[in-house]
Amino acid sequence: xxEALPVGLAGPxxxxxxxxxxxxVAMAATARRYGGSLLVWAVLAVLVALPVGAxxxxxxxxxxxxxxxSWFTLSPVGQAFQGQAFIALWNSIWVSFAVCALDLxxxxxxxxxxxxxDVPGRRIWPGLMWGLLLVPSYLIAEGWQYLLEPxxxxxxxxxxxxxxxxxxxxxxxxxxxxALVNAPFCYLTMSAALGGLGSQFEEAVRVHGGGRLAxxxxxxxxxxxxxxxxxxxxxxxxxxxxxxxxxxxFQSHFQMATYxxxxxxxxxxxxxGVAGVLSILLLAxxxxxxxxxxxxxxxxxxxxxxxxxxxAGRYRLARPAxxxxxxxxxxxFLLALGAPAFGAFLGSFVQNLGAPDxxxxxxxxxxxxxxxxxxxxxxxxxxxxxxxxxxxxxxxxLSAITAVATAVIGLAVARLLVARRPGRFTKAGDFLLLGSxxxxxxxxxxxxxxxxxxxxxxxxxxxxxxxxxxxxMGYLATSLPTQSRIMVGQVAQVHGSLLEAAxxxxxxxxxxxxxxxxxxxxxVLVLAWLVTFTKTFFELPISELLYPPGxxxxxxxxxxxxxxxxxxxxxxxxxxxxxxxxxxxxxxxxAFRLFAPAGWRRMGGWQAVG
Amino acid sequence: MLANKSTSASGREKAxxxxxxxxxxxxxxxxGLLAGGSAAQAATSSVVPLVVYSAQGYDSTETTAFQKATGxxxxxxxxxxxxxxTKIEAxxxxxxxxxxxxxxxxxxxxxxxxxxxMRGFEPDVSWNALGKSAVPADHSYVPTGVTMAGTLxxxxxxxxxxxxxxxxxxNKKWYGEVGMNxxxxxxxxxxxxxxxxxxxxxxxxxxxxFEALAKNGLHVYLTNGxxxxxxxxxxxxxxxxxxxxxxxxxxxxHGAIKTKFLDPVTALLSAIGIDAKAPKAEQLExxxxxxxxxxxxxxxxxxxxxPTGDSLYxxxxxxxxxxxxxxxxxxxxxxxxxLGLSGGRGQHLVHRQHRRVSSH
Numbered sequence: 018x019x020e021a022l023p024v025g026l027a028g029p030x031x032x033x034x035x036x037x038x039x040x041x042v043a044m045a046a047t048a049r050r051y052g053g054s055l056l057v058w059a060v061l062a063v064l065v066a067l068p069v070g071a072x073x074x075x076x077x078x079x080x081x082x083x084x085x086x087s088w089f090t091l092s093p094v095g096q097a098f099q100g101q102a103f104i105a106l107w108n109s110i111w112v113s114f115a116v117c118a119l120d121l122x123x124x125x126x127x128x129x130x131x132x133x134x135d136v137p138g139r140r141i142w143p144g145l146m147w148g149l150l151l152v153p154s155y156l157i158a159e160g161w162q163y164l165l166e167p168x169x170x171x172x173x174x175x176x177x178x179x180x181x182x183x184x185x186x187x188x189x190x191x192x193x194x195x196a197l198v199n200a201p202f203c204y205l206t207m208s209a210a211l212g213g214l215g216s217q218f219e220e221a222v223r224v225h226g227g228g229r230l231a232x233x234x235x236x237x238x239x240x241x242x243x244x245x246x247x248x249x250x251x252x253x254x255x256x257x258x259x260x261x262x263x264x265x266x267f268q269s270h271f272q273m274a275t276y277x278x279x280x281x282x283x284x285x286x287x288x289x290g291v292a293g294v295l296s297i298l299l300l301a302x303x304x305x306x307x308x309x310x311x312x313x314x315x316x317x318x319x320x321x322x323x324x325x326x327x328x329a330g331r332y333r334l335a336r337p338a339x340x341x342x343x344x345x346x347x348x349x350f351l352l353a354l355g356a357p358a359f360g361a362f363l364g365s366f367v368q369n370l371g372a373p374d375x376x377x378x379x380x381x382x383x384x385x386x387x388x389x390x391x392x393x394x395x396x397x398x399x400x401x402x403x404x405x406x407x408x409x410x411x412x413x414x415l416s417a418i419t420a421v422a423t424a425v426i427g428l429a430v431a432r433l434l435v436a437r438r439p440g441r442f443t444k445a446g447d448f449l450l451l452g453s454x455x456x457x458x459x460x461x462x463x464x465x466x467x468x469x470x471x472x473x474x475x476x477x478x479x480x481x482x483x484x485x486x487x488x489x490m491g492y493l494a495t496s497l498p499t500q501s502r503i504m505v506g507q508v509a510q511v512h513g514s515l516l517e518a519a520x521x522x523x524x525x526x527x528x529x530x531x532x533x534x535x536x537x538x539x540x541v542l543v544l545a546w547l548v549t550f551t552k553t554f555f556e557l558p559i560s561e562l563l564y565p566p567g568x569x570x571x572x573x574x575x576x577x578x579x580x581x582x583x584x585x586x587x588x589x590x591x592x593x594x595x596x597x598x599x600x601x602x603x604x605x606x607x608a609f610r611l612f613a614p615a616g617w618r619r620m621g622g623w624q625a626v627g
Numbered sequence: 628m629l630a631n632k633s634t635s636a637s638g639r640e641k642a643x644x645x646x647x648x649x650x651x652x653x654x655x656x657x658x659g660l661l662a663g664g665s666a667a668q669a670a671t672s673s674v675v676p677l678v679v680y681s682a683q684g685y686d687s688t689e690t691t692a693f694q695k696a697t698g699x700x701x702x703x704x705x706x707x708x709x710x711x712x713t714k715i716e717a718x719x720x721x722x723x724x725x726x727x728x729x730x731x732x733x734x735x736x737x738x739x740x741x742x743x744x745m746r747g748f749e750p751d752v753s754w755n756a757l758g759k760s761a762v763p764a765d766h767s768y769v770p771t772g773v774t775m776a777g778t779l780x781x782x783x784x785x786x787x788x789x790x791x792x793x794x795x796x797x798n799k800k801w802y803g804e805v806g807m808n809x810x811x812x813x814x815x816x817x818x819x820x821x822x823x824x825x826x827x828x829x830x831x832x833x834x835x836x837f838e839a840l841a842k843n844g845l846h847v848y849l850t851n852g853x854x855x856x857x858x859x860x861x862x863x864x865x866x867x868x869x870x871x872x873x874x875x876x877x878x879x880x881h882g883a884i885k886t887k888f889l890d891p892v893t894a895l896l897s898a899i900g901i902d903a904k905a906p907k908a909e910q911l912e913x914x915x916x917x918x919x920x921x922x923x924x925x926x927x928x929x930x931x932x933x934p935t936g937d938s939l940y941x942x943x944x945x946x947x948x949x950x951x952x953x954x955x956x957x958x959x960x961x962x963x964x965x966l967g968l969s970g971g972r973g974q975h976l977v978h979r980q981h982r983r984v985s986s987h
Contacts (some may be wrong), residue, residue, distance in 0.1 A: 082720055084716075172861075267847075287713055475721055569705065
């Protein structure tokens with residue numbers, strides 16, 4: 018680029034060599050100043066804006082991607098509102114608000130208890146939150162169903178309650194399960210912020226004679242970015258949930274927005290137009306939490322992590338308070354993890370699972386079949402390198418690559434998002450990112466086919482569809498928006514003085530960044546890596562649409578077993594995949610503890626990392 | 628091609644060792660992936676990979692054997708019917724599939740209406756009576772077997788007197804006890820609803836029937852598996868699902884779960900359609916694949932590939948018997964689905980009907 022410029026500009030003699038030099042200097046300065054952010058937004062445009070845009074356009078210009086004859090039509094809008102679109106959208110919105118409120122209380126309380134008090138059990142909570150993050154939402158719904166249904170576990174124990182059963186199969190149950198599923202997002206964001214806060218603010222209030230109320234009034238506003246960030250992410254994640262909306266909500270005759278989209282896409286023939294219109298509404302809903310966030314945080318600084326930040330002390334709780342709070346937290350985990358564990362894990366050991374009158378006994382048969390690869394039924398699992406290991410290793414590789422890219426790009430995005438005076442570009446980017454979190458995976462998957470399977474690209478020899486790189490790009494598009502939002506809470510706290518101090522002491526730009534910035538964000542980076550790894554490992558809708566034929570991912574393989582009614586092998590494979598996932602998490606956490614300098618592990622970030 | 632595949636596999640095995648040793652996998656993993664990605668390009672120009680989109684339980688057995696017998700490399704996309712049709716619709720401008728193998732003639736009829744299927748291919752086989760009745764006039768798809776849509780499945784240990792007719796399901800006795808799949812999601816349920824409309828004399832009568840069924844507390848689930856799970860959990864007493872799912876559940880429960888055919892029951896075709904826009908070489912390979920599936924060797928594999936699921940089908944070629952679990956049921960009266968109703972305008976009406984069913 019720089020080589021080409023003088024040729025075009027050297028013509029008019031009036032500009033002269035000095036003019037050219039000035040222009041070059043100005044351009045170089047602009048590139049230095051905006052080049053990085055432009056690059057980041059360009060990456061996001063390709064990964065997210067292009068496919069989402071391609072899908073949304075289906076609502077108005079079906080002919081653009083060969084889906085109809087008209088270049089412009091509004092008929093999908095009319096069709097979308099013939100059904101129950103508004104009711105479904107309204108249901109999704111109020112459920113998302115209810116879940117936000119519940120999770121702020123539950124996730125925030127667990128985060129505060131584990132970071133700032135000596136309540137018993139606090140050391141294992143982060144691990145349990147991880148466990149919860151691993152479990153897909155439909156599994157939690159099904160686990161509870163398994164407990165409460167007419168022939169379920171409570172029935173076997175003589176404790177069946179029609180009231181509980183009918184309450185669960187209602188909007189109450191939907192809010193309950195979604196609040197359990199999304200609590201980790203709130204916990205992770207809040208605990209990262211609480212960890213970085215230190216206790217100096219509380220001490221300052223006390224020194225000035227302030228009581229507990231005054232402390233709350235000082236500390237809560239400092240936590241505002243984390244609170245709002247977690248609200249936004251929980252809201253968008255709840256809006257986009259498909260696992261509960263297609264199982265518990267659907268069976269309770271409670272329509273939610275994502276199911277409407279799914280139904281339109283799965284219609285024969287697929288009605289991408291209606292799905293596009295519904296997606297626009299879902300995307301627009303993300304504006305609600307963003308507007309709240311913009312109003313609260315406008316122009317303020319929340320940077321509290323500087324060279325003077327000290328480690329926070331812990332409150333010593335009285336014995337009764339310890340027991341009460343500990344028991345409350347324990348009961349939360351029992352509700353969230355106990356039920357699905359019962360359903361999925363125990364089920365995998367039972368022969369004839371789901372057959373009420375067959376001889377049921379505990380067996381390891383399903384595991385033997387899964388691990389040996391000598392499964393009697395024809396299925397592509399057999400084609401893997403060695404039985405089950407094919408899909409597991411394939412998914413491990415893809416998830417690791419996705420997680421590395423997400424951590425790096427996500428950090429860059431988070432830095433752009435926390436700008437104190439965001440430009441229009443940043444605001445639009447923020448809206449797009451959160452909006453894309455609110456869209457179900459099937460929209461991104463189909464959008465990827467529209468945007469990256471163009472005939473013109475094929476003619477040029479660029480065939481990305483059903484190839485590994487496009488699948489990874491799809492995974493990145495689902496993980497980046499969520500992860501960059503989670504990182505915002507932490508990144509907003511990093512004070513610019515840290516880098517300046519390093520430069521004052523003679524460090525170069527890179528060296529200052531490495532020695533003063535990376536340590537502070539290292540834990541949140543590890544956290545982002547782990548969350549992305551896990552979520553990608555079990556991602557289904559995008560995998561189903563984009564996986565390269567012949568190379569099943571774990572989620573596709575499990576889904577195929579379950580949908581062909583081989584529950585025992587399907588659940589056994591789920592457990593094996595979960596164990597493989599836990600092994601990778603343990604490996605990464607172990608490596609961080611062993612190799613990261615002690616200071617990295619103390620600064621900022623999330624308590625359990627390291 | 629095969630050599631390339633093994634390179635890819637060994638790359639991944641290497642990655643597994645590296646993982647086990649606790650070292651980062653990225654480099655090796657990426658190498659393995661790239662090897663996998665380049666496999667297709669290595670094929671010679673005359674032999675292109677045959678891309679098979681299939682939802683059948685026996686598809687892997689069949690494609691592996693076909694690749695071994697002919698040397699034609701097969702790339703199998705094994706998925707549920709829903710995602711496969713979504714992909715085909717979304718890639719309409721630039722299709723990547725070679726052949727589609729799923730249940731439900733309605734799906735094929737709709738793809739044919741959109742000119743997405745190659746017409747006129749007749750495999751060299753002797754059809755039995757069932758097969759003859761299933762072959763479409765324009766030869767846009769090839770039947771490979773028949774199951775029944777919307778059979779009545781119940782637990783014989785808790786229910787001794789299941790409903791004996793479609794009308795009986797509307798009786799108050801069965802209030803809240805009946806479950807079926809969502810016809811907008813479940814492949815085999817779509818022809819079931821269309822078949823009921825055909826049987827009752829038209830769409831308005833069909834709508835009236837399903838509205839009455841919904842008012843009688845009908846439960847609607849996503850797929851066969853979900854509806855059967857609800858039956859087994861005791862939430863419902865009667866499940867209206869595909870015959871292979873019901874009979875398969877009976878085999879797994881040593882006969883406790885029974886499948887009853889109400890009169891009439893709608894025939895559900897499993898079929899193969901070939902992509903109209905695929906390269907000629909791939910279309911020829913797809914024709915060879917169809918021929919292989921319908922050969923005695925291919926039929927044997929279809930019957931052994933998924934013995935408690937999709938292998939429970941009634942064959943469409945002469946000289947092939949159904950599995951023993953089905954033998955007692957041959958000769959039952961069933962109605963073929965006239966696609967004039969279920970395709971085109973009919974499908975729209977079915978979808979409308981679905982909205983009414985699921986909104987209750």
